[in-house]
């Protein structure tokens with residue numbers, strides 16, 4: 001009897017404690033200041049979603065050491081602007097679509113260029129402008145592999161799309177692994193640990209199809225071959241679908257639009273270090289804050305924040321920030337990024353380089369490549385300006401046009417002379433473009449410390465504008481739920497089933 005009374009007492013006090021904790025959490029004051037480091041699509045969309053979630057009173061500061069847009073940027077050639085970094089957007093990238101709509105921007109349909117895949121000696125595949133001829137060529141060379149790839153990618157996309165429902169219902173994930181698992185279960189988490197080559201071989205795709213078509217898609221999208229993980233590989237293959245688009249005026253316009261709409265304060269400076277400090281409050285209590293040190297034109301400065309979001313890769317070459325005094329130390333993930341050089345050439349392509357002697361006219365214009373060591377470039381394709389050019393603005397005098405060449409190293413003059421019959425303007429943009437993907441992949445954490453978050457953890461699964469936007473929304477939700485102790489909105493299992501009944 002006594003024992004039963006004791007148990008009841010313990011249970012009651014546990015219940016009271018948790019009720020009190022819940023009440024305290026509900027009463028917890030909102031954060032005063034949030035810092036976002038990086039004003040690319042990740043940082044600016046984070047600021048936008050943070051504003052939606054935390055309301056109008058929180059101060060959001062966004063630090064940028066370079067240009068707003070980050071890896072979304074344009075180059076000017078012959079008076080027109082062209083996408084220099086992240087350029088194409090998938091029709092089912094719903095965050096990007098919504099941003100463009102909400103910010104009053106316009107989507108720009110991208111021209112469907114005819115694609116040829118070159119192996120250093122000849123074209124292993126050339127697209128035709130006739131649908132029926134394409135179908136016959138695909139069947140002849142690769143059997144049903146093209147059709148099967150389409151279905152395979154559709155299935156992955158179906159699962160991928162679940163994230164939008166979760167986010168609409170305010171659910172968040174504390175690691176990139178749990179986010180991927182919620183979308184695609186073990187199928188997605190396994191894909192991170194096998195190469196796209198292994199994933200597609202297991203799914204029954206032919207070696208020839210993988211070596212020609214899949215390799216070419218990987219090389220143009222991620223510079224790397226079929227050793228990249230299966231998830232980023234699938235994202236890359238989704239980029240072969242039709243209906244791809246970009247933003248009129250340049251994709252970076254989304255970043256400036258989001259920055260403006262978020263009412264965040266932009267600080268032009270380089271964040272150099274972060275450390276946790278304990279500060280007294282007016283009421284005599286203490287509060288733990290993060291001190292951010294940064295360099296601006298005017299010299300060093302510092303500010304204190306409740307929440308800090310890193311929206312930049314934290315690799316040594318891309319964002320060398322020191323985390324001071326953290327125990328355990330915050331690992332800065334020194335894994336390298338892949339160098340991709342984009343060379344923009346205003347010129348005339350040399351068909352004879354591709355085995356088509358003069359006066360031959362190449363039937364394809366978008367040239368992708370297989371994994372051939374003697375090839376010094378990954379792809380060449382014609383570009384259209386980010387703003388449609390009026391007739392009067394086009395140069396009718398010649399058949400010169402603007403081409404983008406992707407290569408792992410800057411092109412030498414003799415290499416440019418091989419690829420182009422003639423050219424005048426050349427602009428080179430060197431990028432540390434995306435992670436060097438290896439398998440099995442160890443994904444960096446999202447939560448680096450109590451209230452420090454790492455948006456670009458998601459890039460190690462796959463790097464793309466939409467991936468950064470998805471991570472931005474996840475971190476806005478996650479930081480909010482953790483701040484207010486709403487654990488029921490974090491890392492929930494079986495969301496697919498649960499949300500069916502919530503409709």
Ligand SMILES: Cc1cc2nc3c(=O)[nH]c(=O)nc-3n(C[C@H](O)[C@H](O)[C@H](O)COP(=O)(O)OP(=O)(O)OC[C@H]3O[C@@H](n4cnc5c(N)ncnc54)[C@H](O)[C@@H]3O)c2cc1C
Pocket residue numbers: 037038039040041042043063064065066067068069070071072084085086087088089269270271272311312313318319320321340342431432433434456463464465466468
């Ligand atoms: C050549 C190329 C082609 C691509 N093609 C596509 C494509 O077609 N489609 C697609 O979806 N994606 C594409 N991508 C990938 C896409 O561009 C990126 O995934 C996306 O832009 C990443 O955005 P982000 O905001 O996360 O990072 P970033 O754009 O890298 O932004 C990080 C920002 O943080 C700033 N920063 C870094 N350190 C500090 C510091 N210490 N203090 C202050 N500021 C700092 C940087 O200056 C930068 O502006 C491509 C990328 C490249 C390079």
